[in-house]
Amino acid sequence: MVEDLRLDSLEGVGPVTTRKLSDAGVHNVMDLIVRGPVEIAEITGMEKDTAEKIVNKARQHLVEGGLIAKDFVSASEIYKYRQSIGKITTGTNCLDTLFDGGIETQALTEVYGEFGCGKTQFAHTMSVMVQKTKEEGGLEGSVLYIDTENTFRPERIVAIAQAHDMDPEKVLDNIIVARAYNSAHQVLILEEAGPVIEENNVKLIVADSAVGLFRAEYLGRGTLSVRQQKLNHFVHLLSRIAETYNCAAIATNQVMASPDVFFGDPTRPIGGNVVAHTSTYRIYFKKSGKKRIARMVDSPHHPEEEVIFALGEAGIVDPEEVEKKKRKTTKKATTKKAKDTEVEATVETPEVEATVETPEVEATVEIESDDLDPVEE
Numbered sequence: 001m002v003e004d005l006r007l008d009s010l011e012g013v014g015p016v017t018t019r020k021l022s023d024a025g026v027h028n029v030m031d032l033i034v035r036g037p038v039e040i041a042e043i044t045g046m047e048k049d050t051a052e053k054i055v056n057k058a059r060q061h062l063v064e065g066g067l068i069a070k071d072f073v074s075a076s077e078i079y080k081y082r083q084s085i086g087k088i089t090t091g092t093n094c095l096d097t098l099f100d101g102g103i104e105t106q107a108l109t110e111v112y113g114e115f116g117c118g119k120t121q122f123a124h125t126m127s128v129m130v131q132k133t134k135e136e137g138g139l140e141g142s143v144l145y146i147d148t149e150n151t152f153r154p155e156r157i158v159a160i161a162q163a164h165d166m167d168p169e170k171v172l173d174n175i176i177v178a179r180a181y182n183s184a185h186q187v188l189i190l191e192e193a194g195p196v197i198e199e200n201n202v203k204l205i206v207a208d209s210a211v212g213l214f215r216a217e218y219l220g221r222g223t224l225s226v227r228q229q230k231l232n233h234f235v236h237l238l239s240r241i242a243e244t245y246n247c248a249a250i251a252t253n254q255v256m257a258s259p260d261v262f263f264g265d266p267t268r269p270i271g272g273n274v275v276a277h278t279s280t281y282r283i284y285f286k287k288s289g290k291k292r293i294a295r296m297v298d299s300p301h302h303p304e305e306e307v308i309f310a311l312g313e314a315g316i317v318d319p320e321e322v323e324k325k326k327r328k329t330t331k332k333a334t335t336k337k338a339k340d341t342e343v344e345a346t347v348e349t350p351e352v353e354a355t356v357e358t359p360e361v362e363a364t365v366e367i368e369s370d371d372l373d374p375v376e377e
């Protein structure tokens with residue numbers, strides 16, 4: 001642990017308080033900020049005043065160390081600070097355009113959409129991209145992947161890494177997977193994540209799905225407020241961790257049919273407003289035939305726009321890539337000089353190939369965002 005992040009580096013925090021805090025899962029100065037005074041008092045049993053004093057000291061300590069911004073700053077300082085925020089390329093032109101370069105650190109990016117729209121593929125792709133060098137658009141960092149649906153697949157990571165000329169073994173080594181078995185466990189993983197993030201230079205935290213376990217455990221109208229409260233806690237924690245540790249965070253969210261919507265797309269993200277108000281960026285993924293549409297729904301500074309992407313062996317890909325690959329392999333196949341591997345690659349992605357022939361996808365983009373009809377699959 002970095003020397004001055006130790007709890008006992010704070011004035012007035014002795015071995016007893018340090019013990020009390022670490023027993024409650026608060027391991028360093030960053031964790032104090034992430035949890036905040038109310039929670040610190042709750043989990044340690046200390047007086048609220050004391051907790052407030054400690055958290056304030058922690059904040060001061062981090063401001064002095066240049067690790068977090070001070071309370072009063074000029075807009076130009078914020079502007080300068082924002083320029084130093086890390087961005088992770090998505091590895092595609094289309095989504096990099098949508099994200100204006102890539103997904104940001106110190107922010108929570110929520111991706112929501114129906115089953116099979118590519119949320120998990122996106123999470124896998126970003127887990128590889130964050131490991132790229134800074135010159136290549138990555139952050140040379142590792143990943144904490146919270147898998148709540150048992151859909152993390154190392155095989156996909158290997159394929160994506162290979163497609164980007166990266167060493168698959170190294171890429172796998174830099175992804176720490178935490179399988180969450182229930183919503184309380186999911187929260188606990190995040191509460192305990194501080195030291196893991198720090199020691200492993202984690203630059204991306206994935207929660208796939210952020211909402212699924214909460215949804216499964218809290219059924220029925222009567223439990224809705226408890227569910228939202230717990231989910232709220234998780235999502236806030238995630239976003240505070242992203243800010244404090246300068247990481248990017250991705251939370252995926254399912255959609256459900258909302259019978260009260262008569263016009264437009266009758267699907268709404270399950271987390272509802274709780275997730276929406278916390279995420280800094282919200283992206284809606286939508287199936288459109290074999291292709292996918294990504295729409296920036298809510299962002300403090302991006303225009304609301306849409307792009308088309310595709311899913312392939314390389315994870316999230318540009319639709320042109322699929323087209324190019326198809327043309328290349330068709331040519332090679334006819335001259336019968338194709339290498340086995342390349343032919344195989346296309347054989348494995350018959351779905352994606354088919355998309356090239358789907359002109360109606362282009363038409364969807366012209367439609368006003370509110371009028372997007374669900375595509376029949």
Ligand SMILES: Nc1ncnc2c1ncn2[C@@H]1O[C@H](COP(=O)(O)OP(=O)(O)O)[C@@H](O)[C@H]1O
Pocket residue numbers: 113114115116117118119120121122311312313314348349351352
């Ligand atoms: N190896 C692969 N090659 C091409 N496409 C794939 C591959 N693996 C998964 N996909 C695509 O990803 C889709 C599933 O996306 P996924 O990210 O799991 O959806 P969800 O939004 O439910 O998490 C599949 O329907 C398929 O189109």
Ligand SMILES: [Mg+2]
Pocket residue numbers: 119120149151208
């Ligand atoms: Mg998924």
